[in-house]
Amino acid sequence: MLQKPKGTMDLYGEDGYIYNYLYNYVSNFMELYNYEFIKVPTFEVTELFYRGIGEGTDIVNKETYDFVDKGDRKMTLRPEFTAGVIRSYIENKLYISQVRKFYYFGSAFRYERPQNGRLREFTQFGVEVLGVRNAFMDAEVISVAFRLLSKLGVTNMCVKLNTLGDKDSRIKYREVLYNYLVKDKENLCDTCKERLDKNPLRILDCKFDSERDYIKNAPKTIDYLNEDSRVYYEEVKMALESLDIPYVEDSGLVRGLDYYSDTVFEIVSDFEELGKANTLCAGGRYDGLTELLDGPHTPGIGFGMGIERIMIMLKELEAFIPKNRLDVFIMNMSDSSYAYQVLDDLRSSGYSCEIDYTGKNMKGMWKLVDKYEPSYVIIIGEDEVNGNYVTVKDNVTKEEYKVNASELIEYLDMNI
């Protein structure tokens, strides 16, 4: 038997409903904040991700789905959205307007060993704001994520905040940190010994080494920020406080993608079912990225959110979802086309409506009523066909009324 590829999912039934619900929910939510939807290609030329995400990162080095197309072009399935959005922004010269605020929702692909909440094809929702460097905008972006999750009923989450500083600060800090850590090289765990040269920042959030005092006392980014970055970070914190967004500072928070600068943040949950996959959302500022991809200097900030992880939580939160309820089920016991005409009229008038096409008997149809839980059941037999009326049964009170066909819509409008 053919199986779905490793790390992919089929979503149907309740899962399909929740997935689609989230898509609609996100779309409506983003209108409040006046973000525009952007759809970018599922694959891009490989070079975009090399340059955008960074050649030294694991994502690009060993986690991409690469292929060569029939025209011998090197292509890569997007492992994230930011690089593609920025490419589109530059290519379409969207920078002629000062500020653009985008949101996206779609699949991304990473060749990883799957686990619960970690897939090879996964869904990301995210935003990218281009053209402003303003602490209140940073706060807006973080608040989008925080308020969106809160409104869904997610509790027990924590916003972690840090700053990496601008490019100069980062280079300076990296040097200081390296010199500090190299003195302790003997005591580092094996993976961190390797990380020391490649990406010393990562050692700060190593599970083993970060517990040790020597690492805890390592120089902090905050002490090596230049004046501009330091002031900016203070402004972001004040902006968050003014919006009542709770956060904790975490000097060990570094991101795996090269393009980040200044503000970085994550939202993590202590939800049990999530296990280690507890990062719901992660993002930050990337003021240098547009130039890196040959565009004009443009400040930017964004985040990505893992939809499947949200789904894992929502399924446990039961109460959150309004179940989609059918307005009307038509129980047809006649041979005429009358019932189907009523069905069509109801749908045209905006009522969700279903009928049985398989020739079930009464009991079978009542079982469907139990399954769909319609507000009303409309019964149509020979008597109704001949009399040009329908029998409407309120599925809650169980009361029945005979209603003329011509007055049915009017009747429902008054009662639903």
Place this chain on the structure above:
RNA sequence: GCGGUAUUGGUGAAGUGAUUAACACGCCAGAUUGUGGCUCUGGUAUGCGUGGGUUUGAUUCCCACAUAUCGCCCCA
């Protein structure tokens, strides 16, 4: 990419080196067909992830592979 655990029907699962692979839910048909969600009856895996091997005989033991899951790595 590395290590551990698991894999029985549509679902939840019991079980054994050898008679028809329990039980429950679901689904299908009927009892009963203009008013149900109750009850009763019958049906529902020629098969125990896939492919090999050991054996008189394997769903049960062994190996490989696939997938899921947990940890590492990394990350949403």
